[in-house]
Amino acid sequence: MIARTLVIARREFASYFATPLAAVFLVIFLFLAGLFTFNIGGFYDRAQADLRPFFQYHPWLFLFLVPAVSMRLWAEERRTGTVELLTTLPFRLGELVVGKFLAAWGFTLVALALTAPVWITVNWLGEPDNGVILAGYVGSALMAGAFLAVGACLSACSKSQVIAFVSCVVACFLLLLTGFPAVQDFFSGWAPRAVVEALASMSALIHFEAMVRGVLDARDLLFFTSVIVAFLFMNALVIDWKKAL
């Protein structure tokens, strides 16, 4: 079962590098991560040996870049008709969904790993708490994973990559900000109190910021893992449902 999942992940991962997408994504991600950290985040001015300015902007970077990674996962398969080939090979639906997700996640982890020079720099300049930085990286990886799961699910809903991209940006934006006043006000007028409170605890931004502060709380880990599992489950349902049409 794991072997078959990896067969899918391997093909999908390689497909990122078969087009300029991988290079474009990596260059833009690294450029913007650097720009936000050093210019906008004021990395040097703060004169503190930590990576807060680096991680602080990750949610906003991921908001636009992660949907670009996830948008083609299923939309492209559906547009070219290869989804028919894929689903008639001896794979379980779960293996296809997880395999594709792992490939996309693996790709974003490569992007994150390439930011290592920032981490090396801060270690060279001072004595940061590397535990906190590690927690930040874990948080960043999990948030990217959650966005990717949302994106994969939305990619399965449409044959158009553009629709998949735009709907993913919107969905991830809501996921980031559910705990914020503007979003809360929208719901508090009419939704039951329990729903409003549940939404407040579902803000990806709040969970992410807790992790960047260096606190690896089980609730934050559970939040991101549940988002990933829930959206991958929905992804499988959508694939199964859509092919019937």
Next chain:
Amino acid sequence: MQVLLETRALHRRFGAIHAVRGVSLKVHRGEVLGFLGPNGAGKTTTMRMVAGFLEPSEGSAWVDGVNVALDPLRAKTRMGYLPEGAPCYPDMRVEEFLDFIARARGFHGSERKARVEHAITAVNLAMVRRQTFETLSKGYRRRTGIAQSLLHDPPVLIMDEPTDGLDPNQKFEVRQLIRRLGKDRAVILSTHLLEEVEAVCTRAVIINRGTMVFDGTPAEMDAKAPASLRTNRLDHVFRQLTTGDVPGGSA
């Protein structure tokens, strides 16, 4: 003779549209069944149900004794399927694609390489093996689609329009290949070309508006045409069965 592919009263509805209405078929080892019918008759839908892509609304499909809906994974290992239009990944090279299929089919190491090589040789892909799909002609794409369907040497082959878009030489080659494969397998292929039925099929089934209207050998199909008709005899029978329209004179 061993039944390798069977459908029992297959039905498929898409909302209000009743696309396939009770198709029951048995294909034995050694048979090449030509699946005929006008566009929209339900050929592709039927084949998709047999291949496990679509679930039947009613009825069941069996491949080599395995119920496709109940044990899809096992059923899929026993069939090769060429989907309509032979879809492929535009950025992939032919040999990469076949290697992916071999991995998906669970082959490892030297056996995997041997399977890929065999598939490449079987449909003459050596010339284009390092090319990506987007650079291939329609004929080569179709042949790669055929190559992936027979890579694991399945007892059952399901091919949706295997010769569509091929030039006469390629058609000849693919038909020869199918005839050869059909000797010890069950093959079901859909086509619009009635000449293909005579060239490769041991049996023909005509489906119209989701219902089977003919099931017999090409010779039996031919016998349904008036004795006076000299040419296009199968076309005549096809039209008669699917439109009720009988061309007059000596068409």
